[in-house]
Amino acid sequence: MTPGPLRGVLAPVVTPFSAGLAPDPARFQRHCAWLLASGCAGLAVFGTNSEANSLGQQERMDLLEGLVASGVDPARLIPGTGCCSLPETVALSAHAAALGCHGVLMLPPFYYKGVSEEGLFRSYSEVIQRVGDARLRIWLYHIPPVSAVPIPPALVERLLKAYPGTIAGVKDSGGDWANTAALLEYAGLGLEVFAGSEVFLLRTMRAGGAGCITAGANVNPAAIDQVFRRWREPEAEALQAGIDRVRTILQSHGPMIPALKAVVAHFAGDPAWRTVRPPLEELPENQAGALVRDLLAAGFAMPGL
Amino acid sequence: MTPGPLRGVLAPVVTPFSAGLAPDPARFQRHCAWLLASGCAGLAVFGTNSEANSLGQQERMDLLEGLVASGVDPARLIPGTGCCSLPETVALSAHAAALGCHGVLMLPPFYYKGVSEEGLFRSYSEVIQRVGDARLRIWLYHIPPVSAVPIPPALVERLLKAYPGTIAGVKDSGGDWANTAALLEYAGLGLEVFAGSEVFLLRTMRAGGAGCITAGANVNPAAIDQVFRRWREPEAEALQAGIDRVRTILQSHGPMIPALKAVVAHFAGDPAWRTVRPPLEELPENQAGALVRDLLAAGFAMPGL
Numbered sequence: 001m002t003p004g005p006l007r008g009v010l011a012p013v014v015t016p017f018s019a020g021l022a023p024d025p026a027r028f029q030r031h032c033a034w035l036l037a038s039g040c041a042g043l044a045v046f047g048t049n050s051e052a053n054s055l056g057q058q059e060r061m062d063l064l065e066g067l068v069a070s071g072v073d074p075a076r077l078i079p080g081t082g083c084c085s086l087p088e089t090v091a092l093s094a095h096a097a098a099l100g101c102h103g104v105l106m107l108p109p110f111y112y113k114g115v116s117e118e119g120l121f122r123s124y125s126e127v128i129q130r131v132g133d134a135r136l137r138i139w140l141y142h143i144p145p146v147s148a149v150p151i152p153p154a155l156v157e158r159l160l161k162a163y164p165g166t167i168a169g170v171k172d173s174g175g176d177w178a179n180t181a182a183l184l185e186y187a188g189l190g191l192e193v194f195a196g197s198e199v200f201l202l203r204t205m206r207a208g209g210a211g212c213i214t215a216g217a218n219v220n221p222a223a224i225d226q227v228f229r230r231w232r233e234p235e236a237e238a239l240q241a242g243i244d245r246v247r248t249i250l251q252s253h254g255p256m257i258p259a260l261k262a263v264v265a266h267f268a269g270d271p272a273w274r275t276v277r278p279p280l281e282e283l284p285e286n287q288a289g290a291l292v293r294d295l296l297a298a299g300f301a302m303p304g305l
Numbered sequence: 306m307t308p309g310p311l312r313g314v315l316a317p318v319v320t321p322f323s324a325g326l327a328p329d330p331a332r333f334q335r336h337c338a339w340l341l342a343s344g345c346a347g348l349a350v351f352g353t354n355s356e357a358n359s360l361g362q363q364e365r366m367d368l369l370e371g372l373v374a375s376g377v378d379p380a381r382l383i384p385g386t387g388c389c390s391l392p393e394t395v396a397l398s399a400h401a402a403a404l405g406c407h408g409v410l411m412l413p414p415f416y417y418k419g420v421s422e423e424g425l426f427r428s429y430s431e432v433i434q435r436v437g438d439a440r441l442r443i444w445l446y447h448i449p450p451v452s453a454v455p456i457p458p459a460l461v462e463r464l465l466k467a468y469p470g471t472i473a474g475v476k477d478s479g480g481d482w483a484n485t486a487a488l489l490e491y492a493g494l495g496l497e498v499f500a501g502s503e504v505f506l507l508r509t510m511r512a513g514g515a516g517c518i519t520a521g522a523n524v525n526p527a528a529i530d531q532v533f534r535r536w537r538e539p540e541a542e543a544l545q546a547g548i549d550r551v552r553t554i555l556q557s558h559g560p561m562i563p564a565l566k567a568v569v570a571h572f573a574g575d576p577a578w579r580t581v582r583p584p585l586e587e588l589p590e591n592q593a594g595a596l597v598r599d600l601l602a603a604g605f606a607m608p609g610l
Contacts, residue, residue, distance in 0.1 A: 053416035056392030086582060087361030111358035113451055115584040123583035146418055148453050277391060278428035279413065279420040
């Protein structure tokens, strides 16, 4: 049985930490509930913006189990599971599939650079075979600016043809529209293409894509969802321009992850949200203040947070 | 009690795999024993050339425990323990310290790029505090061509001054002599500097370094050890030229890790050694043959393997 599609806006949920840098399941679950109530179709927990690569295997499993236990339908979850090491990727992917998650978002192994397409094909193949669960559905995660290991369209096509029931889609966070356009050519083969930033959402929808999985959805889900829902309407361009403006402000006062956490901290009235795990640093007070001022001046709000 | 120094040639030991891609402890232990009998002062198991970043936490722990149980003195071991995730780096480092290892070789967290010096300082600090074991001694692992996260000399100095009993040294695999020279300025503060390739060994020794931790030591340990032992003698330049020639051949027929494994496979008469874990690929038969022919033509041998 093929699960129904999960289209629209997905958030790579920011992960809250205690002062002692432990993951904070209560704040995490509250933020997830707010996102799902505010326009997110689903949650790509444990993405790049979740600081997932600073989390241990058990920490991820505990957060995911807690989230499902809190009442979130696993059919709305696509957790990130791609690690450097084969056994860890297998363990996390098997765990997510067994929990009933809609799918997983899978980075390629990213320590070794300059690896061949054949080597990456074998890597994904080995994971699929070791998990050995027909419920496993994989979204390939292309994010060369961070991973430094691209997943070229030819590899996506090869994997899609080799594992048609398992390779479900791709998240393109490369920032290069030509690459996204090349991936959208495979939509006819069933590939669901998610833009990696809301700035490409309208173009992605017009070209047959499935939505976006984007950092900005952590703070601006309702407006981004409007672009998804109304992309065929005359207002779509203006709606896209609106979410672009917010994205530009989000990016203008420091690195994205601490910026998102500063925004959540402000609008939730909860300064604990600013904490990040090393090697990241929280946004300095003055930058966080300037970011919030610019957002408020643009009429930005997070109703219900 | 400060442990005695471990100077000389250390091998980042290649990790053998079964046909099913499981780590092979028996072959691993045999190769380690040969290395220690053939000129290696110690073993930097679980380095880049060990495919360690393709191994899971438990796989690393099992291999390390098996190696010590096989009779290798842990005082000759500096296992790699640096992972992306804080808990995994802490667990592996605590495990190595508890086993009595001489130290650990620690990559910075390497998923997030462009992180600040302050963020990396906090990362190492957090690991040191969480391990909380006075036996822990850290060699910082600078390998920007692979990790894409450099450890600049200023950060090395800051860590050395903040944790003088814990920060023991650095492996510089950046390939940039100016960086190694900058690090050697801290030798007076007790920093042990290892070159990341034997091609820099003579220069490193002349400038007050401790030796080298190098891929080439997997196959050519005796000759590299001669450069270490005789660097003050007139023959040193000729000995260095000899190990440079072998290194050049090793690099001339494909990527280093499958090349090393092809060489071990040939000279051990054991084709199983050629297996690598994805995303790497074994060297094609014709390239492996050409590599071995060039080595034999240069008079290369691996006596006692």
